[in-house]
Amino acid sequence: FVPTPNAQHQLGDGQDLYIANTNYNEEGGEGEEEEDNNDNNDNARELRKLMMEFFGQFLGVCIRSGVLLDLRLAPVCWKALVGETPTLDDLKMIDKHEYNILTSILSADDEVAYNDIITATMTDDDEDTTLPAYSSRHKYVENRLQRYLHQQAECMRPARLGLERSLSSIGYDMLAAKDLEHKVVGALTIDVKQMQSNCKYDGCTGNTPVVKFLWQVLEEFDHSQRSSFLRFIWGQSRMPIKTPLNINNNNKENSGAFRMQVSLLAPSSSSSSGRVDDELPQAQTCFCHLQLPEYTNQKALHDKLLYAITNCVS
Numbered sequence: 001f002v003p004t005p006n007a008q009h010q011l012g013d014g015q016d017l018y019i020a021n022t023n024y025n026e027e028g029g030e031g032e033e034e035e036d037n038n039d040n041n042d043n044a045r046e047l048r049k050l051m052m053e054f055f056g057q058f059l060g061v062c063i064r065s066g067v068l069l070d071l072r073l074a075p076v077c078w079k080a081l082v083g084e085t086p087t088l089d090d091l092k093m094i095d096k097h098e099y100n101i102l103t104s105i106l107s108a109d110d111e112v113a114y115n116d117i118i119t120a121t122m123t124d125d126d127e128d129t130t131l132p133a134y135s136s137r138h139k140y141v142e143n144r145l146q147r148y149l150h151q152q153a154e155c156m157r158p159a160r161l162g163l164e165r166s167l168s169s170i171g172y173d174m175l176a177a178k179d180l181e182h183k184v185v186g187a188l189t190i191d192v193k194q195m196q197s198n199c200k201y202d203g204c205t206g207n208t209p210v211v212k213f214l215w216q217v218l219e220e221f222d223h224s225q226r227s228s229f230l231r232f233i234w235g236q237s238r239m240p241i242k243t244p245l246n247i248n249n250n251n252k253e254n255s256g257a258f259r260m261q262v263s264l265l266a267p268s269s270s271s272s273s274g275r276v277d278d279e280l281p282q283a284q285t286c287f288c289h290l291q292l293p294e295y296t297n298q299k300a301l302h303d304k305l306l307y308a309i310t311n312c313v314s
Contacts, residue, residue, distance in 0.1 A: 004074055004094040012096030017074040019094055020052075020155035049158045056081070056159035059184055060166020068186040068236045076149055078177040080156035081163055086149040098148060102141045108134070186238030190226040192218045194239065195260055202263035211262060213298040214290075217305060228309040233260065235285035258288075265291040280308050 001018040005011075059081075062069055076090045092099040101121045108114035111134040118131055118140075132140040175183070182188075196206075196215055204211055218226060227237040239258045265282060277300035279293035295301040 001073070005098075006094060006096055009097065012092065012099075014074055014093040017072050017094065019074050019077060020080075020152050022151040022155055052155070052158040053162040056162025056164075057166045058162075059159070060163050063167065063183045066240065068238050068240065069184055070237060071185050073181075075177065075181075076152050077156055078181045080153040081160050082175055082177050082180055083160070084177045086145075086152075088145060091145060091149065095148075102145060105137055105141055108137065110134075186236070186240050188238075190223060190230065190239055192226070194258065198258050199260045199262055202261060204262065204264050208264075210264070210292050210294050210301065213295060213301040214262065214292065214305075216298055217302045220302070225306065225309065229305070232309040232312065233283040233285065233290045234288045261287060261289040263289070263291050265293045267293070277304070280304050280312065283308075 002021045002023075004014050004017050004019055006013065007015040007017070059069075061067075074090070074094045076086045076094060078084075079086050079090065088099065088102065091102070101117070104117050105114065105121075108117055114134045114137060192215065195218070199206075201208075201211065206212075218229065221229065230239065231237045265279065267276060267279075276293050277295055277297070279295075281293065281304060282291040283289065284291075292301070293304075295304070
């Protein structure tokens with residue numbers, strides 16, 4: 001996978017996303033050198049195919065086991081994995097320059113403007129073809145769009161095959177692209193209210209002062225800090241999200257739900273002398289379990305929790 005053209009040109013949205021690398025077919029030279037290069041290219045293509053198929057199987061294993069991945073693929077890749085047709089908006093997310101060209105063709109006021117745009121923006125694939133008339137510009141844009149995005153679909157085809165094999169027994173064909181993305185990477189936003197509603201308390205309640213401090217601090221945290229908090233207590237940086245399929249079968253009644261536990265940390269010898277605000281929180285990531293000292297004020301909890309989630313993550 002490679003960064004999107006938007007990332008390479010620092011243009012538009014999707015600069016943090018990745019797409020499949022389509023630039024791996026190299027032409028050979030002449031004579032024996034050409035044959036050697038062709039053999040090497042064939043071997044490289046076969047290896048890439050196997051690697052992409054393994055990638056799809058790996059996604060299936062992660063979905064089955066409920067392990068979330070920090071995987072920033074563009075929407076066109078998720079759509080390729082489930083067979084959805086990409087749109088002009090998907091192109092904008094990865095290549096705004098090409099998107100601007102196509103939209104300018106569609107919005108050309110007359111045939112003169114259309115011909116100027118089309119001549120200046122011809123691709124290599126257009127050079128040996130008769131360019132369409134102004135009245136056929138919509139069909140031309142659609143064909144050029146699908147030709148551009150078809151490359152992504154072809155590269156992702158082995159991954160789709162691997163994913164189908166991994167999830168065929170649990171209704172993979174029912175997943176939409178957004179559902180698949182959420183199953184793999186989790187919720188794109190971190191909802192503190194959802195965390196609070198799925199929290200179990202041990203030795204304290206939701207009305208315990210330090211617990212109230214916790215929720216108030218998490219509400220004040222930005223997305224990055226909340227993500228670090230999740231990684232500190234759970235080992236993953238995003239929350240799971242439900243989809244139409246209950247693929248995570250560990251809890252059939254509430255498949256995919258986030259479960260968190262909060263308890264009070266037993267005072268240490270230093271805190272007995274009135275220094276409880278100097279204690280750091282602790283976490284057990286296997287159980288999504290946060291242990292809090294009984295901080296005397298919200299600022300103390302804020303400072304110590306922020307230090308812990310920033311510096312105490314393996």
